[in-house]
Structures are given as structure tokens and as C-alpha cells.
Amino acid sequence: MEEIIRCEKVKKTFTVRDFLGINKRVVLAIDNVSMTINKGVNTGIVGESGSGKTTLAKILLLLVRPDDGSVYYKGTNITKFSETELRFFRKNVRIIFQNPFKSLNPRANVERIIKEAMPEDERKTKKIADVLDAVGLPQNYKDRYPHQMSGGERQRVAIARAIAGNPECIIADEPTGNLDATTEVYILNLLDRLKKIFGLTYVFISHNLKIVEKMCEKIIVIYRGNIVEQGLISQVLKSPLHPYTCLLYNPVSIKTIETVDKTSQGCPFAYRCSFAKKICFEVKPQLKEKEKEHLVACFLYE
Amino acid sequence: MKNFFQRLKNHSKLAFFSFWFLVIFYIVSFLADILAPYHFDYQFRDKPYHPPTKIHFFDTQGNFHIRPFVYNTVVDDPVFRSYREDTSKIYPIKFFVDGPERKILFFFKTKKYLFGVDKPAGIFLFGTDTYGRDIFSRLLYGGRISLSISIAGVIISFTLGMITGGIAGYFGGIIDQILMRLVEILMVFPSFYLMLSLRAMFPLNLSSIQVYLLIVLILSLIGWAGLARIIRGMVLSIKEEDYVLAAKSLGLSHWRILIFHILPNTFSYTITALTISVPGYIIGEAALSLLGLGIQEPYPSWGNILSSTIGNLRVLGDAPWLLLAGFFIFVVLINFNLLGDALRNVLDPKNW
Secondary structure, rough: OOEEEEEEEEEEEEEEEOOEEEEEEEEEEEEEEEEEEEEEEEEEEEEOOOHHHHHHHHHHHHOOOOOEEEEEEEOEEEOOOOOOOOOHHHHHHEEEOOOOOOOOOOOOOHHHHHHHHOHHOOOOOHHHHHHHHOOOHHHHHHHHHHOOOOOHHHHHHHHHHHOOOOOOOEEEOOOOOOOOOOHHHHHHHHHHHHHHHOOOEEEEEEEOHHHHHHOEEEEEEHHHHHHEEEHHHHHHHHOOOOHHHHHHHOOOOOOOOOOOOOOOOOOOHHHHOOOHHHHHOOOOOEEEEEHHEEEEEOHHHH | HHHHHHHHHHHHHHHHHHHHHHHHHHHHHHHHHHOOOOOOEEEOOOOOOOOOOOOOOOOOOEEEEEEEEEEEEEEEEEEOOOEEEEEEEEOEEEEEEEEEEEOOOEEEEEEEEEOOOOOOOOOOOOOOOOOOEEHHHHHHHHHHHHHHEEEEEEHHHHHHHHHHHHHHHOOOOHHHHHHHHHEEEEEEHHHHHHHHHHHHHHOOOOOHHHHHHHHHHHHHHHHHHHHHHHHHHHHHHHHHHHHHHHHOOOOOOOHHHHHHHHHHHHHHHHHHHHHHHHHHHHHHHHHHOOOOOOOOOOOHHHHHHHHOOOHHHHHHOOOOEEEHHHHHHHHHHHHHHHHHHHHHOOOOOOOO
16 A cells, blocks of 8 residues: 555654743643555544644644654655755645634635645646636635635635645545534535545544544544554444543543543553553553554553 | 725725825826926025915906916015015916926926916915025925835835844744844834934935935835834734645745735735825924935925924914925825725725
8 A cells, every 4th residue: 555644753742831931831742653644545533622633734744843753755754854845745745724714814815825726837727717616616706805705615715725736635634623514514525525536535633533434444543642542444433442432432421530631651541541550550551453453552452 | 906996985985085185196296397387496586485476366447357367566564574566567377388498207308387477476376485485386396305205215114124024023033033133223223313323424415316315215224123023023923823834735935925925914004004104204304304414405395395494483473384384294194194094994805
């Protein structure tokens, strides 16, 4: 299977300072994450808010440079590449942001937004009309400004922008997070259709397992910057192994301790886990293969 | 463009009026060579501090003249400089009269002026100054200098401010530090004294065109610092927006992101600041000219027309028409402020 993006042991910390800059608090956003995105395998990244999903997406795109570890694009280490050197990568891997109300420049009309997203050599030949057609927007929308459109329409413009460069992979960061239920279905169907037309590979970031189930073949569950479980959709959702995955899949069925703002030396989930043992607080579990391609980081399965 | 006028009109009738008022003001002052009845340094030696000329339609016998006319005036009382009309002869106002050749904006030659009267009578719509020069003509010529200095100064200082502030805010780090310290050095000086000392660096006996360019340069050099500082702050916050990140994810160059995605989003502030700072330049020029460091006599500017009244209290009572330059500055200032406020809203796509 051809790999598109691979990251190895990436790490990202953010430093939060108080007003005078005396007290520092280091937030570990991404902790030693390694993952691979293969061509044709749509990958879903799930986790609750603040688990580092968006940061991981930005690292995969090198919009945020990791503190440690490397990102590979088709086998080439591009972690230290300059923006100019990254241009070929930017053309092939695009992102759709969560909030269409923020991700479009308020001073640019649709025509300019899409035109800008096309590679320079294709700007003359490729038509904006085709792109608008592909995302199902009427032709007269090319003169509109973002504030003149609804959320769903804006998100379609954002999708049009992403596909305008003929990418092979699109990272969708909760593309339906800000939309109502019917628009959500429309956008998901649109993404599904575009996948077939353009042969795209999606990385789908969501907190909604139902959407990931519909759109993806592979799933990665992250908690506080750590991958806790990964595997094929069929495996993970049929028999979730990690207690956190179970919690995400059916939040009401399992009794857990409410969110604790403490991190242990060991498993990051230990304080919330109802199955936690002594070892969970002391040693960090490693990702281990349980079944074929189904990996989990939990002492319950060792 | 048509859209722009329509939107401006819909947004505010007052601002629409201000816009055209300013356009007309600029056109009129740039056509001073045709519109002014006298050249700015032409002196009526026998008519200093002459009040505005009365324009008549009826002569002393009560006959109506279709063509308005003026009387020649003679000095009645040489001490108080009061004038008496000599009603023995009428001087009709002539349109498109011939006179000495002038160059419109240094290019096209003209011998025809819009209006005038035969000598020895004079037509002084706004009176004359100490040397018997027509104030109306001088205001038109002076407007050409004052208004163009302000526009040129604003354009230069805003370009400087946008570029410096944009680069400092966008690239950050050491570039930001260097540029902002530079700006602060410029800002710690009180601007008026900085203006004076900058002017003092150059010799006084410069040609008028050199002085003109020097004033533009000085005024714009002072104006850009504060703007750069504010633009930097705005860029700092805008560059964290999602659409800038989106532009980055498309692989656009830094310059493209800065010029097309970040700086346009500072326009809501800059356009207002720009129009509101235009009067500042007119006043700055006036202040320099007032102190004799700006445009030198006999060349007129609104500043030095006004300065001829300072230190001469009698003028205020006897020849108040000399203060008309101040009134013109005031009118232009008000109109720019009105326009600036409306422009911000009109040029924001959110209001389209």
C-alpha cells in the first residue's frame, strides 16, 4: 500500500505563561505519536475536545512544526523543509477547517478564493466553473463574499478551495462541526462523492464516531496527545478495547469517574478509567497489536 | 467604480456630498491658472488691504446692466486704508479675458482666464493682502500646494507604515524588534519639534520646488511611525486567524499572504485613519509655513497666507478676509473627516 504521509514519534508542547511570565505551565499537546496515512485508506482521528486532534492535523500538514520527531511525505523527510520547498506538498495535501465562518478571508470573493488555491500553471486552463460544479454551488456564486453565504455554502467553498489544486489527500478537521444536521449530511455526501471523482484520501478528524464510521476505513483514537487505540473501523467499533474508546462509543453505558484534570506518570487515562490498576498510574502502556492491524495501549490486554 | 458611488450615496448622503465637494475643491485648485483672475504674485501697489470688491448690477442712475460690473476704487483715508468707489466709470466683468501667459500645471500654456476686469479697476472676490495681492487667486494657488502636499504625504507615510508594520507583525522575532525600536525612537520625539529640527537640517535658501518636496518628505517621515505600530498590532492578531492558516496551507508565499490576506483586513482601520490624517498634513504644512520654514513668499500656501495675519492684530479687525485661508482649511478638514467615517463602511465587503 502506497503511503502518503507518515509521522514518527512527533511531539509538540505548548508553554502557557501567566500574566507576568513567571509561572510557566507546559502543556503536552502531542506525545510521541506515530501514524501512517495510506493512499485510498480514509483515516478517522477521534478524541474528545482538547485531545490534540487539531494539533495533530496541523503537524501532519506542517502548519505547526513538531518539537521532536519527523513527518514524511512519500518517504521523504519534510520536517525541516522551508515553505518554498514544501510547495509541492501543499499542492497535494490540503485541509478543510472546522469553522467555515473563520476559514475564508472576508475580503476575498469566491472566485479569488478558488483561483488562489489552484497551482499557478493551472490557473489559466482550469475553470472555476468546474470546481463550483463539483461542490454543487451555482455559477453566480463566484462573485459572492463569505458573509453573503450560509455556513453550509461557505463550507462548500472551503471544500472547493481544497480540491482546486487536485490534491491526493485532504485533511478534514471536523468539517461539519459548525453545521446543522441536514447540512452535515449534505456535506458528508459531497465529500463522499468527491472522493470517488477525484480519487481522494481523507483524514477525518471528528469527535463523532458515527461520522467516522460512515466515512472511514481506519480509525485512530487519541487521548491527551497519545494514540490509545487504532485499527480498522470494523474491528474497533465492533469490539472496542480501550476503556476510552468504549466511553466515546457509548458515553452513557459505562460508569466512569468524571473528568479529572490530573495526568499520571503512566497511562494518561488512568485517573478517569474505572478499570485502572496500580500499574496504570506508574508505567505508560505502549501500543501493542491485539489482532491484525488492531493496536491498543492498555494494560488490560497484556 | 459605479458601485462605489452608489454605495457611498446609499450609506450617507453627507459623505457623498463631502466626496464630491473635495473632488471639486481639488479640481478647482489644480485649475488655478485658468480660474484665478490674477497671478499669485501680481500686486496692486495702490490697493493694500482692499476689502472684497462689490459687484454691481445697477449704476448710480438706477439703470440695470445685464453684465455685472465693478467700480474702480481710490484710497479715501490713507491711515485707515478705507476705499471709496469711483462711480464715474463702470468696469464690466469680462469672461475668458486675455492676459499674460501662464502654464497650467507646468505643461499647457494658456492666455485666457475665466474672468477679469480692465485695469486700473480690480476684482477681488476675497479682498487683498498687505501687498495688494488678490486673496482669491492666492487661495486657489495655495490650495494646489496645501492639498497636494497632504495627499502625497499621506500616501508616502501610509505605504511606509503598512509595509513596516506588516513586516514587523508578520515575521516577528528579531525583525519585529529592530523595526519597532526604530519606530519608538521616532515616536519619542514630540512631532512638532522633530518636524522643526528635520527642517533645520536643510538650508533655508532652497528653491520652491525643493522646499515643497522637503515638506512632503518631512511630514510623511513623521506620520508613519504611529501607524506602523498600530498595523503591527493588527497584523499580530490577524495572522492567527484561520483564513491566514488556510492561505498558508495552500502554499502561498509570505508576501502574498501578507499583501492579499492580512493587510486588506486592516483596511477598516487604515482607511479611516488615512482620511482623518489628511487634515493633519495640511495643518503641518501650515505650521511650518507659519513659522517661515515652509513654502516661502511669494509662493502661496494656505499656511503662509494665514501666517501673514499673525502678529498683526489690526488685521483681524480691519481685514478679516485674510483669515479665509483658515476657513478653507477648516472646511476641507471637516469634509475629510466626514468622508473617512463613511469610507470605512463602504469599502468593507460586509456591508455590500
